[in-house]
Structures are given as structure tokens and as C-alpha cells.
Amino acid sequence: MPELKHILEYANNVLSVDQYNDYGPNGLQVEGRREIKSILAGVSASQALIDEAVRINADMLLVHHGYFWRGESPVLTGIKRKRIQTLLSHEINLVAYHLPLDAHPELGNNAQLALKLDMQVEQRFDLGGAIGIGYQGQLKTAMDADQFASHLERKLGRKPVYVKGNDKKILSIAWCSGGAQSYFDEVISRGVDAYLTGEASEYNFHSAMENQVNFFSAGHHATERYGVQALAELLVKKFDLTYSFFDQENPI
Template sequence: MSSSHGVTRTLLVDTCNTLLQPTRFKDYGPNGLQVEGKAQVKHLVSGVTASRALIEAAIEVKADAIFVHHGLFWRGQDGSVTGWMKQRLALLLAHDINLLAYHLPLDAHPELGNNAQLGQRLGLVAQGTFGDQDLGLWGERADGQAFASVDDLTHTLTQVLQRSPLVVSGVNRPIRRIAWCTGGAQGFFEAAIAAGADAFITGEISEPQAHLARETGVSFLACGHHATERYGAPAVAAHVAAQLGLTHQFIDIDNPA
């Protein structure tokens, strides 16, 4: 399958597609190979977003392919290759680097995905799914205990993610059933409430969710889009690299959002 010459781009893409099954999802952009680079791949870099900073960092370490959650192309773009898009594409093409991007398939993978990886770090065991395309997870702590309060859960999140979440507290009670979905999943809050959650963890919050938290008693914790989604890409890329005999490194480009 692999050698000192690396593996073919086709094998890398096929392996990622087999693992993540992108055809199962209705998504906001293309999943899989977004930019074609060199035919042979030895060194794989993973990151959250295909930003210019990540591409430049990948060039520095002589990457043959980049694996990300947020790619370059999204539904609703006008298709013009100008400005920032031209700059990113020019770097990839000049250095013959492949760009692979998986959005919802990367969120949803049951062991390596963003939601599964965040749950593992928080010590949560998923017991069910909720929300659009069953992307969200709900469950309880692996040790069977409840968080004593929303403050207790907030402290754990701050320790794990190394940033303080924005919290809209619900009823002051122990937090046993937790629903979570990484990134911009604030629109899943009503489904989380319907699933019986005591608290909902995601990346972002919009105006309506603060009112819903106060009115339903279910706490809402917005922990950062980037902060909650920086675990799936390296988990999948490391798994695929080990399977194919590639070298891999994760490059985390800081993002306050």
C-alpha cells in the first residue's frame, strides 16, 4: 500500500472517502479533493481551515497534501478567483499541494469526528443523536456522575478548551444530560431541548438562543467555533496517515472565533 515514495493521491482520497462517507450528507460545499496537487503524497498536514496562514505553514514543512474541516469552496460563492481566494489557490498550485476538505462528514464520524472527539475530551459518553442529519450527540459523563452545576461544567470546558465559554445559564441544577454539536450549531438548540438536555454545548450563539435558555431553563454554552472543531481533522488525518504509512502533523492556526 505504501513505500518510501509515499502513496498515490487517488489512494489517499479513496481512503478518506471510505472512512468519512461524504455521500451520506447534504452539505454546504464539496467534500473530498478540492484542489489537485502532486500525484504522490508522503507528508500530510491537517488543520481546521484552509486559510492562507495554514497553507503557508504547510509549505514550510514541505507538505504534499493538506486535510481540513473548512475548505475553500462553499455554496453561495460567486465563483470568482480574486483577492484572498486567488492568493490561497496560487500558493497551493505553485507548490503542487493537494487540498482535501470534509465538512459535515468530519463532524459526524462516530469515533474520529469533531463531535466524538470533543465528547471524549469532556469525559462524555454519547447515548443518542439529535438535530439535522443526526449530527448532534447527547449523553452523560462516563463516570455516571452529574456536573454539580453549570459553573462546574463551565470550569471543565475552560480547562479542556483553554478558553472561557459564553454561558447563558438555565435553571440552577445539576447537569446530567448534555447535548453537544461543535461549530456553528446554535440552530440545534431547540432539538437539544427536545432531547431532554440540561445543557447544550456548541461553538457559537445567536440572539434567539439566549432567550430560549432563560425561558426553558436549559443552559447554553458557546465555546468557540474553532476551539470546538480543532480535534477532528488531526484525528482523522493521523488515522489515515498511519494506515497508509504517511508522515503527519497538525498545524493549529489560532482563531478567536
């Protein structure tokens, strides 16, 4: 039976975790069983995801948003105590990959988003000191802002929040999954027609209007569903595991 340490070694290497100075630890976060035959993947290590892992007797949880974020209180109280207690008492491993799973050129959220949304990747760029988490390219079919918003809703199953900066067709686009709305102004200087991310802030509206650049917020959860699934599928093939994905509905 595959051992946890071999799966971790392989995944850490594929994702080049050592290259990232992340907001939380990448790889193993809570240790459980030594041998792994089943993985449950999800976007965030919520209690609902852990409860599902208990229900199906998964050996390992694989997530994009784990625990122990920089700046968060280190004490184990409240929902954090309950989550970790459930993991430990059922010996379920919690494995999390954050920025490396946004940036990876094939498995990452942004690469997977390009496939899902028919966007051609031309280059990756650094954002906020994180290597290659920004993506830039072209829409395979040019669309104006309203058409692209409908396209996002169709493909991601969630209505985007968007600001139409101009009436022109969008061709060049930059994107970064999750909560990357604070990088909008930095991205505008790259000369793209539109920026797509997961969340929105009030000031994004004014930047979009005054710079006449389209801004799209398609959901933090909705834009980060795909990287963890691509990674899980790779691990399943490599180590002959069983796997399922638990998609907890999240409108944000």
C-alpha cells in the same frame, strides 16, 4: 510512495461522504502532487495554514473547513485567489471533510469532543437534514453550569460563553460542534439539561432563560480541532505518512 487517489478513496469511504448533502465538496478540492508522503492538518484552509504547508513542504493539506461553499461567489478574487494561487503554484493538495467529519462515530469532531470532555455518548441524531451530527449523552461527572464552564475552559483552553438556565447539576447533555447554535430550540425538545456548541447568537440567551436549559458556546474553532487530527492520525498509520497539526489561534 502512497498515491493521492488511494488516500482519497480510503478516506471518502471511511467517512461515508456519499451520504451527505453538504454545504461544500468533501474530499479533494484543489489537486496537487500525485504522490503523498506528508500531511499538514488544520481546522480551516487559511493563508497561514497554506504558508505553513509551503514552509514544511507538505504534500497534502487536510482541513475541516475548505472552500467552494454553497451560495458563495464562485469568482477567484482577493484572498481566495491568493490562497488557491499559493496551493497551485506549490502543487499542494487541498482535501476537506465537513459534515462527515462532524458526524463520524469515532473520528468525528463530536465523538472526539466526547472523549476530550468526558461525556458518554448515548445516541446520535440528525440536525438540519445532516445525518448524525447531533450527539446526546451524559456527563461522566455531574456539574452545575459554572463548573461545566470551568471544565470547558480547562479542556479546550478557551473561556466559553454560556447562559445558566437553572441551578441544577447537568447530567444529560446534547452537543454539536461548530456553528450549530440555531438548533438550540430543536435540541431543547429532546429534554436535555444542557446544549453545547461552538458559537452563540443573541436569541440563544432568551431560549436558555425561558426554557431553563443551560447553553454553552465553547468556540467554533475550539470544538472542531479534534476530528481532523483523528482522521490525519488514521491516514498516517494506514499509509505510513508523516503528519503535523497547525493550530492557528482563533478566539471564535
